[in-house]
Amino acid sequence: MFGICYYPEHWPESQWKTDARMMAGLGLTYVRIGEFAWSRLEPNPGELNFAWLDKAIEILNDAGLKVILGTPTATPPKWLVDKWPEVLPVSPETGRVRGFGSRRHYDFSSKIYLREALRISEEMAKRYGEHNAVIGWQTDNELCCHDTTLSGSNTAKQAFQCWCEQRYGSIDALNEAWGNVFWSMEYRHFGEIDLPLGAVTETNPAHRLAYRRFSSDKVIDFHQQMIAVIRQHAPGKLITHNFIPMVDTGVDNYALAKNLDFTSYDNYPLGRTDLQFADWPAEKLQRYMRTGHPDFGTYYQDQTRGLNDGEFWIMEQQPGPVNWAANNPRPAPGMIRFWTLEAFAHGASCVCYFRWRQAPFAQEQMHAGLLRPDGSKADAWPQMEQARDEIKALDLLTHSPSRASVALISGAEAQWVSEIERQGEAYDFNNIQFEFYSALRALGVNVDFVSVEADFSQYTIVIAPSLPIIDEAFVQRCKRSKATFIFAPRAGAKTREFAYPLTLPPGPLQAIAPLRVLSVETLRADCPGELHWQGKIYEAGIWREELAAENGEVLGRYEDGKPAILQFGNVIYMGTLTCSDFLKDFFHAICDRAGIATYRWGEDIRVCQRGALMFAFNYAGEAQDLPLPDDGDIVLGQRRIAPYGVTVWKSAASALQ
Numbered sequence: 001m002f003g004i005c006y007y008p009e010h011w012p013e014s015q016w017k018t019d020a021r022m023m024a025g026l027g028l029t030y031v032r033i034g035e036f037a038w039s040r041l042e043p044n045p046g047e048l049n050f051a052w053l054d055k056a057i058e059i060l061n062d063a064g065l066k067v068i069l070g071t072p073t074a075t076p077p078k079w080l081v082d083k084w085p086e087v088l089p090v091s092p093e094t095g096r097v098r099g100f101g102s103r104r105h106y107d108f109s110s111k112i113y114l115r116e117a118l119r120i121s122e123e124m125a126k127r128y129g130e131h132n133a134v135i136g137w138q139t140d141n142e143l144c145c146h147d148t149t150l151s152g153s154n155t156a157k158q159a160f161q162c163w164c165e166q167r168y169g170s171i172d173a174l175n176e177a178w179g180n181v182f183w184s185m186e187y188r189h190f191g192e193i194d195l196p197l198g199a200v201t202e203t204n205p206a207h208r209l210a211y212r213r214f215s216s217d218k219v220i221d222f223h224q225q226m227i228a229v230i231r232q233h234a235p236g237k238l239i240t241h242n243f244i245p246m247v248d249t250g251v252d253n254y255a256l257a258k259n260l261d262f263t264s265y266d267n268y269p270l271g272r273t274d275l276q277f278a279d280w281p282a283e284k285l286q287r288y289m290r291t292g293h294p295d296f297g298t299y300y301q302d303q304t305r306g307l308n309d310g311e312f313w314i315m316e317q318q319p320g321p322v323n324w325a326a327n328n329p330r331p332a333p334g335m336i337r338f339w340t341l342e343a344f345a346h347g348a349s350c351v352c353y354f355r356w357r358q359a360p361f362a363q364e365q366m367h368a369g370l371l372r373p374d375g376s377k378a379d380a381w382p383q384m385e386q387a388r389d390e391i392k393a394l395d396l397l398t399h400s401p402s403r404a405s406v407a408l409i410s411g412a413e414a415q416w417v418s419e420i421e422r423q424g425e426a427y428d429f430n431n432i433q434f435e436f437y438s439a440l441r442a443l444g445v446n447v448d449f450v451s452v453e454a455d456f457s458q459y460t461i462v463i464a465p466s467l468p469i470i471d472e473a474f475v476q477r478c479k480r481s482k483a484t485f486i487f488a489p490r491a492g493a494k495t496r497e498f499a500y501p502l503t504l505p506p507g508p509l510q511a512i513a514p515l516r517v518l519s520v521e522t523l524r525a526d527c528p529g530e531l532h533w534q535g536k537i538y539e540a541g542i543w544r545e546e547l548a549a550e551n552g553e554v555l556g557r558y559e560d561g562k563p564a565i566l567q568f569g570n571v572i573y574m575g576t577l578t579c580s581d582f583l584k585d586f587f588h589a590i591c592d593r594a595g596i597a598t599y600r601w602g603e604d605i606r607v608c609q610r611g612a613l614m615f616a617f618n619y620a621g622e623a624q625d626l627p628l629p630d631d632g633d634i635v636l637g638q639r640r641i642a643p644y645g646v647t648v649w650k651s652a653a654s655a656l657q
């Protein structure tokens with residue numbers, strides 16, 4: 001259930017045997033290799049050199065280790081980009097070519113790059129597809145990392161024109177769908193369409209939505225072809241990809257994950273906390289500087305687990321300070337062990353650490369590994385040993401991850417809409433989704449992320465923090481489910497082609513939530529109004545809708561007494577964004593009503609269920625008392641949970657929360 005990321009090409013061959021022996025001795029099973037090694041696998045065009053990789057795999061195999069082989073397609077070598085410069089992407093912001101010298105320097109619209117990526121992947125798959133030590137494959141590496149989903153290249157423009165032709169059929173249909181009569185934006189033929197970049201002021205939102213859809217489709221197409229070529233030569237082997245969260249790439253990760261055997265996530269809680277919460281005041285950030293925000297790592301893990309409704313791995317686990325955030329603190333004592341147990345609690349079936357030994361050269365020389373460059377054991381080593389023994393003692397594999405009772409609907413389209421049409425600068429899709437998730441997690445409720453196309457029938461509560469585009473089929477699936485649905489503002493507020501529904505928002509949702517949004521106002525985040533609910537006053541801010549309904553129960557009201565939250569049977573419609581205190585109290589009440597157990601045990605304690613095991617994680621640097629009825633069922637840790645500690649107990653109800 002443990003693995004490591006290793007780069008044999010970075011070390012002298014004489015070291016490989018010792019490395020492999022030490023890896024096996026540490027209790028590792030899997031070694032991921034190869035994902036950036038193109039210049040060593042094909043030093044000159046067509047001149048393949050697999051001898052070193054054969055040797056490395058043989059040595060790992062002899063030590064009893066299993067290999068996950070990465071395709072090296074995130075790093076095309078210099079000769080390739082010099083031979084075909086059109087494979088390089090163009091920055092949509094500056095219009096400049098993004099050149100060679102780091103990684104991910106390729107354009108998803110480039111047919112030449114696709115051909116080359118498939119060629120090298122096929123060569124590798126032919127050679128190692130049936131090799132018994134190679135049990136699985138990783139496609140590319142973190143597709144779309146470093147903002148590489150969009151390209152402003154000429155290649156992308158031509159591909160976009162074809163994509164538009166396929167989608168709309170005729171130029172009249174496109175003009176009509178986008179509303180191009182506005183500002184004389186009508187086109188005469190598809191060849192006239194530019195990418196929506198570099199115009200004087202804002203471009204048509206429908207045009208931008210099409211560009212986002214197209215760009216996502218290109219990535220998906222690239223990935224699906226990569227999967228197919230590996231599948232063909234490596235029958236029966238596992239294929240995965242280490243996903244960058246959808247909120248960062250803007251790619252439809254649900255579609256990207258199709259045809260994989262399992263999904264993977266690279267867990268760097270500190271680097272990501274530093275980037276994501278850069279504008280937090282010091283007193284708030286400092287608390288989590290060495291732990292990561294309590295819900296941040298799991299927010300992305302739960303999303304990755306939800307992508308294919310199956311198995312997921314941590315393919316890279318932060319082992320100490322990283323090199324790539326603005327600030328790179330050392331993790332709090334014991335955090336590597338803590339994060340490892342946390343990932344397993346959230347359903348991971350394997351945790352691999354990044355990386356085996358800290359590299360003494362190039363870009364990541366300041367990034368920790370399990371070993372220091374001199375081969376001595378770094379902080380993560382004993383922590384990994386501890387986690388390994390604890391996971392074994394818990395017999396974790398016998399506890400299948402629990403399906404949650406609560407689902408959060410997420411999707412790339414919703415994000416595109418909110419980025420394209422900001423309307424209020426404080427409306428941030430990721431913040432909103434995170435606040436909803438975090439409120440549920442503060443209650444200790446397991447959360448499944450699901451796509452808009454999911455089957456909702458197995459959930460008790462389904463929440464859509466932001467879902468502007470929905471269709472009839474979605475509404476039908478809601479109708480078939482007995483779940484309580486909670487829709488936040490903007491639900492159904494746009495048609496598929498980014499128009500305002502003529503029946504007024506929430507558009508098709510009116511079939512189950514018969515109301516009309518008469519007007520929308522957006523407010524600065526620090527200027528909220530009021531939300532009155534059950535005798536208490538909370539914030540109603542950022543995005544506020546004026547609601548009109550003939551029926552429906554008014555659950556919450558604005559400061560002027562007008563309805564802010566309405567309920568129609570099992571459907572609740574929130575007309576306003578609000579504060580996390582409200583979300584916690586409101587979701588708490590709804591969980592209580594639905595018979596879902598909650599564990600609201602303070603700001604820094606998070607509870608999660610896996611099978612019959614309940615895990616509590618203490619994100620605070622002080623010990624705390626867990627309100628457990630007795631100690632009898634504790635199988636790891638204590639009722640007084642240690643600083644940055646973990647306590648595990650057996651739940652009486654082994655089923656769902």
Ligand code: GAL
Nearest residue numbers: 141142266268316322354367
């Ligand atoms: C990941 C990436 C790795 C390495 C690591 C450093 O995002 O997949 O190749 O760069 O970050 O933290």
